[in-house]
Amino acid sequence: MRRAAAIHADSPCPILMKLPFFTCLPVIAALFFLSFAPMALAREKTPEIRHIVVTSGEGSLLLSASIHGAFSERLFDELAHGSELTFIFIVELVRQRSGWIDESLCQASLTHVLRYDQEHETYIFTPQNDPARIRRTASLQEAVQWMSTFSGLPVISLSNLVADAPYAIHMQVVLEPGLLPPGIGRFVPIRKLGGLRTDRRTIEFRY
Known part of the structure; x- marks a missing residue:
C-alpha cells in the first residue's frame, strides 16, 4: 500500500x-x-424523508410526509415470497427554548404494513393505527405509494401549544424493524426500535 x-x-x-x-x-x-x-x-438509493407538511384541523396539529427510495430489490423479493413489510414513521414534537435544551412534548408513531396475497395476486396495505382503512390493489406502484406516504397524522392537541412559540418536529422512519411486542400502541420509545433507519429530518415552525 x-x-x-x-x-x-x-x-x-x-x-x-x-x-x-x-x-x-x-x-x-x-x-x-x-x-x-x-x-x-x-x-440515490438511500431512503430519505421528503415533503413534510404541518397543518391543523379538528383541534389537533396534523403532520403529512413521504419517504423516497424506501424499497430495495431485496424488499421487493421478500414481499413477493410472502414476507410482510413494515415501515414505522417516528415523530417527536419539541418546543424550542433559546439557551436551553428543547422540551420534548410528545412522541408518536405510525405503522404501515404491506403483504402480497399470492392467491388473489393483490397487495394488502394495512395502516395499523387505523385497521379499518385496509386497502387492496393489484398495482405494485400504488402499494408502494401507500406504504411510503401518510397525511393528517394527529400529533398533539392544539390546546397544548403556546401561540407564537417556536416548535420543531423531528422525524425518522424505521424500514426493517425487528419483531415488535403485541399491542405496541401509538406511542413508541424511539430507542427501543431496531432496523434500518432513514436520517432524521427536522421541520421548524411557529404555531
Whole structure:
C-alpha cells in the first residue's frame, strides 16, 4: 500500500505520459466518473424523508410526509415470497427554548404494513393505527405509494401549544424493524426500535 501511494504521488501514470495533454483529458474524466459513480448511485438509493407538511384541523396539529427510495430489490423479493413489510414513521414534537435544551412534548408513531396475497395476486396495505382503512390493489406502484406516504397524522392537541412559540418536529422512519411486542400502541420509545433507519429530518415552525 505504501509503495502504490508513492507511485501516484511522485510519478505520473506511464501510459498518460506518452499521450498529448488534450488526449489525456477524456481518459482522466472517465476515470474520475468511474471512481465516483458507485458512490453517486448509492446516494440515490438511500431512503430519505421528503415533503413534510404541518397543518391543523379538528383541534389537533396534523403532520403529512413521504419517504423516497424506501424499497430495495431485496424488499421487493421478500414481499413477493410472502414476507410482510413494515415501515414505522417516528415523530417527536419539541418546543424550542433559546439557551436551553428543547422540551420534548410528545412522541408518536405510525405503522404501515404491506403483504402480497399470492392467491388473489393483490397487495394488502394495512395502516395499523387505523385497521379499518385496509386497502387492496393489484398495482405494485400504488402499494408502494401507500406504504411510503401518510397525511393528517394527529400529533398533539392544539390546546397544548403556546401561540407564537417556536416548535420543531423531528422525524425518522424505521424500514426493517425487528419483531415488535403485541399491542405496541401509538406511542413508541424511539430507542427501543431496531432496523434500518432513514436520517432524521427536522421541520421548524411557529404555531
